[in-house]
Amino acid sequence: MKLRxxxxxxxxxxxxxxxxxxxxxxxxxxxADNVNPHxxxxxxxxxxxxxxxxxxxxxxxxxxxxxxxxxxQVPADLPRVDFFHWxxxxxxASKTEIEEGEFSNGVTPRGKAGPTAPGGTRQxxxxxxxxxxxxxxxxxxxxxxxxxxPPWNDSIVHHYVFTVYALDVPKVEVEGRFSGADVRRAIDKxxxxxxxxxxxxxxxxxxxxxxxxxxx
Numbered sequence: 001m002k003l004r005x006x007x008x009x010x011x012x013x014x015x016x017x018x019x020x021x022x023x024x025x026x027x028x029x030x031x032a033d034n035v036n037p038h039x040x041x042x043x044x045x046x047x048x049x050x051x052x053x054x055x056x057x058x059x060x061x062x063x064x065x066x067x068x069x070x071x072x073q074v075p076a077d078l079p080r081v082d083f084f085h086w087x088x089x090x091x092x093a094s095k096t097e098i099e100e101g102e103f104s105n106g107v108t109p110r111g112k113a114g115p116t117a118p119g120g121t122r123q124x125x126x127x128x129x130x131x132x133x134x135x136x137x138x139x140x141x142x143x144x145x146x147x148x149x150p151p152w153n154d155s156i157v158h159h160y161v162f163t164v165y166a167l168d169v170p171k172v173e174v175e176g177r178f179s180g181a182d183v184r185r186a187i188d189k190x191x192x193x194x195x196x197x198x199x200x201x202x203x204x205x206x207x208x209x210x211x212x213x214x215x216x
Contacts, residue, residue, distance in 0.1 A: 001044060003164050003195035007037035007100055014148060014160060014199035016215040020107060020128070021149035023203055028068070028152040036086070036104040036145040037199075040097040041164050045192045048093045048166040052187055054180055055086035057148065059158040060127075067151045074154040084180030085160065086145040087124030088117065089172040095119070104145035114143025115177065124178040141177065148201035157207055163196040 008014045016022035018037045024030040039053070060083035066072040088103065103117060111129065115122040123144040132138040150158040167190045174182050202208055 001041055001164070001166060001193040001195040003039065003041045003162070003197050005038050005040070005162070005197055008197075008199045010197045010199075012199065014201045019147040019149060019201060021203060022215070023152070023205060023208060029149065029203055031107045032147070032149075034104055034107045034145075034147050035101045036098070036147075037162070038098065038100040039162060039164065039197075041195055042096065043193075044093070044096065044166055047168055048192055049170040050089070050093055050167050050172070051091040051095065052165045052167060052172060052183060053086060053088040053091065053098070053162070054084065054165070054183065055145070055160060055162045056180060057083045057085060057150070057158050057160050059150070059154075059156060061151065061154070066153070068153060070153075072153060074151050074156075076155045082180075083127045084124075085126050085147060086162075087126060087178070087180045087183055088121060088144070089124070089174065089183060090121045090170075092120070093170075104147075107146070109138055110140030111142035112144045112146075114141070117144060122172075122174075124174070124180060124183060126180070150201060150203055152203040154202070154204055155207075157200050157202045157204075159198050159200055161196050161198045163194055165191050166193045168192050 017033045019032040021029045022032040062079040062081045117123045128142040
């Protein structure tokens with residue numbers, strides 16, 4: 001299976017159009033367009049009954065003590081964990097492309113609705129659900145796609161992996177409010193093939209020359 005995108009190239013910076021937050025010279029960060037990127041895949045194996053899509057960032061700090069704190073920097077050697085940005089299941093076997101903006105076109109305070117999504121698909125909650133849990137203005141269940149917004153004082157560039165899974169079942173066995181970890185467990189024995197693209201993103205101006213070029 002092969003995966004491509006018209007929105008960014010594998011291993012290259014993701015333009016701010018597809019991010020939740022972008023660099024702001026005055027306030028460090030401001031909201032971005034938060035448009036889901038284009039994805040298309042081919043060489044689908046025989047027997048595929050549906051597809052699932054997961055986007056995760058594997059560079060998220062395991063502790064938030066220094067995150068977005070003036071005068072501090074998140075150290076590069078801090079252990080990192082997964083942060084899910086998109087969990088999409090039950091894409092029909094006939095669908096091999098997701099259009100730019102098809103599932104997300106802007107930031108929705110308190111999160112987009114779900115799990116029901118366009119075309120008979122379902123979307124899980126992403127990890128902004130936990131990130132904003134204590135925020136009076138933003139707390140809620142964040143279903144579907146919400147793009148990159150790494151700490152603006154992180155000492156490393158973050159990596160965002162978009163993975164498409166070809167499955168031998170028409171529907172993933174998750175119900176109600178489900179997460180990326182739930183889907184990974186549910187599809188474990190049902191993956192016929194998978195393909196991935198990785199994009200990078202940073203909000204740290206010191207690390208941002210390539211990022212700025214991608215945004216222009």
